[in-house]
Amino acid sequence: MKIEYDTKQPIYLQIMQNMITRILRGEFKPGDKLPSWVDAGLEYGVNHNTIARVYMEMGRLGLVETRRGEGTFITQDKSALLKCHESMKEELLNKFFAEMQLLGYSPDEIFQSFEAYFRAKIQERLLNQESLL
Amino acid sequence: MKIEYDTKQPIYLQIMQNMITRILRGEFKPGDKLPSWVDAGLEYGVNHNTIARVYMEMGRLGLVETRRGEGTFITQDKSALLKCHESMKEELLNKFFAEMQLLGYSPDEIFQSFEAYFRAKIQERLLNQESLL
Amino acid sequence: MKIEYDTKQPIYLQIMQNMITRILRGEFKPGDKLPSWVDAGLEYGVNHNTIARVYMEMGRLGLVETRRGEGTFITQDKSALLKCHESMKEELLNKFFAEMQLLGYSPDEIFQSFEAYFRAKIQERLLNQESLL
Amino acid sequence: MKIEYDTKQPIYLQIMQNMITRILRGEFKPGDKLPSWVDAGLEYGVNHNTIARVYMEMGRLGLVETRRGEGTFITQDKSALLKCHESMKEELLNKFFAEMQLLGYSPDEIFQSFEAYFRAKIQERLLNQESLL
DNA sequence: GTGGTCTAGACCACA
DNA sequence: GTGGTCTAGACCACT
Numbered sequence: 001m002k003i004e005y006d007t008k009q010p011i012y013l014q015i016m017q018n019m020i021t022r023i024l025r026g027e028f029k030p031g032d033k034l035p036s037w038v039d040a041g042l043e044y045g046v047n048h049n050t051i052a053r054v055y056m057e058m059g060r061l062g063l064v065e066t067r068r069g070e071g072t073f074i075t076q077d078k079s080a081l082l083k084c085h086e087s088m089k090e091e092l093l094n095k096f097f098a099e100m101q102l103l104g105y106s107p108d109e110i111f112q113s114f115e116a117y118f119r120a121k122i123q124e125r126l127l128n129q130e131s132l133l
Numbered sequence: 134m135k136i137e138y139d140t141k142q143p144i145y146l147q148i149m150q151n152m153i154t155r156i157l158r159g160e161f162k163p164g165d166k167l168p169s170w171v172d173a174g175l176e177y178g179v180n181h182n183t184i185a186r187v188y189m190e191m192g193r194l195g196l197v198e199t200r201r202g203e204g205t206f207i208t209q210d211k212s213a214l215l216k217c218h219e220s221m222k223e224e225l226l227n228k229f230f231a232e233m234q235l236l237g238y239s240p241d242e243i244f245q246s247f248e249a250y251f252r253a254k255i256q257e258r259l260l261n262q263e264s265l266l
Numbered sequence: 267m268k269i270e271y272d273t274k275q276p277i278y279l280q281i282m283q284n285m286i287t288r289i290l291r292g293e294f295k296p297g298d299k300l301p302s303w304v305d306a307g308l309e310y311g312v313n314h315n316t317i318a319r320v321y322m323e324m325g326r327l328g329l330v331e332t333r334r335g336e337g338t339f340i341t342q343d344k345s346a347l348l349k350c351h352e353s354m355k356e357e358l359l360n361k362f363f364a365e366m367q368l369l370g371y372s373p374d375e376i377f378q379s380f381e382a383y384f385r386a387k388i389q390e391r392l393l394n395q396e397s398l399l
Numbered sequence: 400m401k402i403e404y405d406t407k408q409p410i411y412l413q414i415m416q417n418m419i420t421r422i423l424r425g426e427f428k429p430g431d432k433l434p435s436w437v438d439a440g441l442e443y444g445v446n447h448n449t450i451a452r453v454y455m456e457m458g459r460l461g462l463v464e465t466r467r468g469e470g471t472f473i474t475q476d477k478s479a480l481l482k483c484h485e486s487m488k489e490e491l492l493n494k495f496f497a498e499m500q501l502l503g504y505s506p507d508e509i510f511q512s513f514e515a516y517f518r519a520k521i522q523e524r525l526l527n528q529e530s531l532l
Numbered sequence: 533g534t535g536g537t538c539t540a541g542a543c544c545a546c547a
Numbered sequence: 548g549t550g551g552t553c554t555a556g557a558c559c560a561c562t
Binding site: 017021024025026085088089092093095096097099100102103104105107110111113114117118121122125 | 158
């Protein structure tokens with residue numbers, strides 16, 4: 001994973017999002033132990049306090065729970081993970097729709113734009129596959 | 134327009150986005166004069182320096198041009214406006230797609246999610262219209 | 267206010283509780299600006315980062331809202347303050363009752379203990395007043 | 400008994416409180432032998448070192464005494480138990496009262512709040528009893 | 533060794 | 548000047 005140091009997004013949020021997506025995609029299983037502050041700090045190339053903040057925020061979201069002296073673990077509560085997953089999806093959809101409307105597009109135009117974009121994406125993927133043959 | 138003071142988004146960006154969408158939606162026409170710093174400041178309830186920054190950033194995008202002693206005007210160059218419109222749409226689509234993929238969704242799942250969201254949106258709007266009758 | 271450095275309670279929590287009680291008791295009014303990080307840091311004799319954490323946590327509780335570049339303000343939303351007040355009262359009552367039960371007291375015994383304690387407290391206050399005459 | 404891993408309270412204190420209340424409620428009698436480190440560790444699901452610390456702290460309070468090679472026993476000295484009981488009650492009352500005052504309540508208001516809470520508690524219990532019939 | 537708190541000081545973005 | 552992020556390093560409590 002590459003961290004963008006120059007961008008607006010603070011790096012603790014970048015790391016947090018990276019970890020969340022890794023969790024939601026199943027790279028870490030419920031109950032798994034996350035790397036310690038210092039290990040994760042070394043891995044991402046940041047100070048360990050930055051990792052501490054990431055873990056604290058994720059704890060607040062209910063994604064992980066941390067046991068002093070032991071480590072930080074993915075929550076066993078799968079429903080919390082699912083809920084988080086759903087809410088993040090909803091949020092993305094809402095944001096996308098709202099911002100497209102702000103640009104002056106009607107719902108129908110949004111749908112058409114998205115469909116066109118999606119088809120172009122698929123085309124592109126097919127071409128890439130062919131070029132690999 | 135309501136400004137969110139508590140969010141991460143700086144208020145100059147909020148105002149800027151608001152003005153851009155107003156321009157792109159045709160509320161202001163090419164060549165129109167934008168309100169002065171102080172007027173816009175009063176309108177939005179912010180310091181006029183904040184407005185100055187907004188105009189400066191929009192000038193950098195080529196959307197407006199500032200003529201010293203006269204004011205700030207929307208560019209006559211319609212193609213610049215169009216280009217800006219298109220690029221913002223592209224950006225939104227790309228961002229949405231990329232972030233959905235980060236959550237672990239495949240392109241097909243993204244499309245299905247969006248379609249479901251869109252249908253729900255339409256339904257909702259129909260119901261609201263009925264309730265107004 | 268005096269900070270206990272030697273106790274278990276982290277000082278950022280001590281300061282936070284102190285500020286919350288000052289708010290709830292009306293020492294600060296809704297909309298008031300809290301002292302800046304550095305000022306509060308000097309006042310309490312702690313590092314400004316510690317104050318930053320206090321304000322962040324209070325922001326999460328909805329007690330204050332912070333506007334970058336301007337300062338941290340008590341929320342205008344009085345209902346949020348009231349809700350916080352009530353919930354803290356409830357929490358105290360629940361905790362007290364639960365812990366007394368853990369010690370083996372029945373509800374009736376708890377009530378009697380509390381009443382006796384209360385009467386003793388009143389007596390004591392009366393005596394103090396007399397001694398001041 | 401359920402241990403809260405995620406809370407601020409260290410687990411050795413949670414276990415210690417649990418054991419003390421069990422003693423004070425008479426579950427263990429004076430002179431009884433407490434379970435060994437490892438047994439108690441298994442029972443609570445924690446490392447036996449944690450239990451060792453619990454016993455050590457309780458020994459410091461004079462509640463138990465550890466005899467090398469034999470085990471840990473509840474003190475025969477009933478007055479020590481009683482004293483501990485009383486002091487814990489006092490502490491709870493003091494803490495409750497002080498914290499309510501910090502929230503801005505006068506002694507009278509505290510009494511009223513407590514009475515209301517107590518009555519609600521009784522009501523609730525009655526309703527539960529009825530529903531069981 | 534792991535998390536939790538705190539400090540001192542730095543740099544940045546915002547108003 | 549104010550809040551926001553980050554670092555480097557320290558000390559502590561817990562397992």
